[in-house]
Every structure is written in C-alpha cells, then in structure tokens.
Amino acid sequence: MQRKFNRAGKSKVFGDSGYDENLASVYEKLTNMMGKVAEADETATFLERLSSGRTAFELGIGNGRVAVPLSECGVRVEGIDNSDCMLELLAKRTDLIKAWKGDIADFSLEERYDLVYCVHGTFTLLCGRAEQIACLRSAAKALDDEGALVIELRVPDLDGFVSCQKITTTLVDRENTILNAEVHDPLNQNLRSTLLWFSGTSVRRFPQHIRYVYHQELDTMAEYVGLKLVERWGDWGGGAFTDVSKRHISVYRRTTS
Template identity: 80%
Template sequence: MNKEFSYDDNLASTYDKYTGMVGKVAEADETAAFLERFSSGRSAFELGIGNGRVAIPLSERGVKVEGIDNSDSMLKLLAKRTDLIKAWKGDIADFSSEQRYDLVYCVYGTLTLLFTREEQIACLRSAAAALKADGILVIEVRVPALDGFVRGQRTTTTFVDHENTFVGAEIHDPLNQNLTSTLLWFSGTSVKRWPERIRYIYPQELDTMAECVGLKLAERWGDWARGEFTDVSKRHISVYSRAPSQSRAADFSPCGV
C-alpha cells in the first residue's frame, strides 16, 4: 500500500471514534461470531489487523489470533489494548508465515487498498499459502457503487450529526477500477483530512482471482449476520476454501500472475 495513504499518528488516534460513528465498532462482535465458526478454539490470522477492532473480540472467544499491518501507529494502538495478540508490521501483498492457520481473514475492504490487480492476487496467494489444508479464507469488500459520478468526479455527504460532518470527494478511473478519495471530517472548528485510494473488485472478479491461487467460493453473504447477498447488497462477505484438486495453491495460477 502506498505510504501516502497509510495511517499516520493523527489518523490512527481518531480511528476508534470514526469507526464507532459509522457503526463498525458495534458490528465487531457480530463479525467475530461469524469468524469463530471457522476458527473456534484454534487459530486465525488477520490481514490489516489495525487496532484490533475485530481481532480482540475474536480472541476473547478463545481463538488464537495473529496478524499483520503496514501501520506502526495502528500496531501501537493494538499493543496498548492487549498483549494476547501477536502482530507485526508487514505488507499484505507480500508476506509469508511458517505457521499455517485454520482461518485467514481480511475485512472492511482492506484488500481493495492494494491498488493493482496484481497486488491483490499476490495477497490472495500469500493468504492461501498461510492456510492449513482445510483452512478457510474470508474476505469482506464493498460492492462497487459508481452512480453519481459526473465527468469522473463525485462529492457526497456520508454522515451528519449535531457536531460532525463527513464529506467525501472522489475521482473515478474506470479503466483501472480505481477510486481516489478524500474524506473531510468537520468537527466543531476542526477539519481532518483522510485520504484513501482503492482498486474496487466485482464479486465475480474476486472469485476468479481466488481461483488463480487455488481457492473456490464456498459461501457468500450480504452481511455478518449471514443475510442474503442480493443485487442491492452494498457489500459481501465471501468465504473461500481450497479447491479439491489443489494441494498447494501456489502451484496453480491460470491467470498467469
């Protein structure tokens, strides 16, 4: 991930408040409950573990959780919250682990922060290599919402209360499936700027990318409560297992990357 778009100390320190305001902290227990059935009492590895929003409630369910993140600031926040989770700095597009896990998971659209298809497939390949033979990979990403762009630009207001306003400005590059955006957070008299750059992924495309590394779709849901995934869903939670004929995912790459 481009360092220009990584969490600095200022953004990391406000992450808890931001995720709480948009409902992601309240959702963490539901996420952990979903993930627990693939790792109950066993082992899990999180890609982009951040401050432990999901990893901590999952570990409290008896799962041994480890993870990586590219942000020193977020890892420091995690270390302050718990000493039960082993996490280290790393690039989710290119990592290796001697240990094999029952579950590898990547939530909140973290996979799309990798800005090229090649990096995203490399991440999936690394994740597949970290799985046990019967391991499971879980990915949460947003369904691309591309309405409202005018000449490749869009401005939206995503949250308003008596004190805070979130205004998002985005530029769309459809040829590369890229969105470059800035969230402006107005709170009282202060303004915070939160830049982000993603490569969005269509659900069927993610399935094909998973096939490139020897994985197949096992389940797809519209939310962590296992609601149905439909044509109006805003995100999907996709569950992948190893393809039957593939004993080693790294040996299977029909996509040529």
C-alpha cells in the same frame, strides 16, 4: 515499489491509504461513528465459526477492532499491518495478540492457520490487480488444508459520478459532518478519495486510494491461486447477498493441499 517482508516484520508500506498517525489518533472514534465498532462482536462470531475456535490470522489487523473480540471467543489471533501507529494502538489495547509490521500483498508465514481474514475493504487498498492476486496467493499458502479465507468488500458504488467526480455526505449530526470527495479512474478500477471530517471548528482530511473489485473478479483471482468460493453473505449476520447488497462477505477454501 519493491516489497520485503519476513517474520521479523521488515516491510515497506503499500498504497497511500492515509493510515498514518493523523488517522490512528482518531480511528476508534471514527469507526464508532461509522457503525463499525458496534458490529465487531457479530463479525467475531461469524469468524469464530470458520476458525473452529482454534487459530486465525488477520490481514490489516489495525487496532484490533475485530481481532480482540475474536480472541475473546477463545481463538488464538495473530496478524500483520503496514502501519506502526495502528500496531501501537493494538499493543496498548491487549498483549494477547501477536502482530507485526508486514505487507499483505507479500508475506510468508512459518505457521498455517485455520482462518485467514481481511475485513472492511482493506483488500482494495492494494491498488493493482497483480498486488491483489499476490495477496490471495500468500493467504492461500497460510491456510491449513481445511482452512478458510474470508474477505469483506464493499460492492462498488459508481452511481452519481459526473465527469468521474462525486461528493457524498457520509454523516451529519449535531457535532459532526463527514463528506467524501472521490475521483474515479474507470480504466484502472481506481478510486481516489478524501474524507473530510468537520467537527466544531476543526477539519480533518484523510486521503485514500483503492482498486475496487466486483465479486466475480474476486472469484476469478481466487481460482487462479487455488481457492474456491464456498459461501457468500450480504452481512455478518448471515443475510443473503442480493443485487441490492452494499457489501459481501466471501468465504474461500483451498482446492489443493
């Protein structure tokens, strides 16, 4: 698939992430149930430090879950997303953040930023290694000389697959049951999944396709485009990254101007 992007926001979407009108309409409720809304302020505090309180650019800005609290810290935040529906949610939420439609694998910006960040595994929605490297290269070019790139990724959880298939229970409460059905393609490091949300008598289905990345490979791809790892944490509160961590927050800086 060819991608085109410019400042005006002409772009073609990537992957089959499921971030369409169906998901956009319930995104905030779903992320709140998954605990992501609750940690947004902690995420913003972490990112504000690395932006030095000046400028930040988000890859996959969505409805502004992180961008809004970061902007409330005094940071000028801009961003791109490939979903018109999510950008509409952001526009309804605030008029202080400039965002436009774009492809995080292929973008070029007129301005350089103190911080570029990509959270909640959005990076893995790029389903090929070449696209992921292209994203890192574009991000590196968007950084100021002393700027930082922050990427949050889940540690791949490949336990429990039988014949490359797995079903897990994500949430069960009095009103909701959320299941995740996954199919693993180990040769391409791909996971195709469908989140099934049962609520009352309704059932919603949200498909997703990702290419998972281990932190060692992420470091290698970053080095290839002129970035070096300077920090790695196990959570937004500054917890250590260990062999039992479920995710990592990795911070990179440019090796050359």
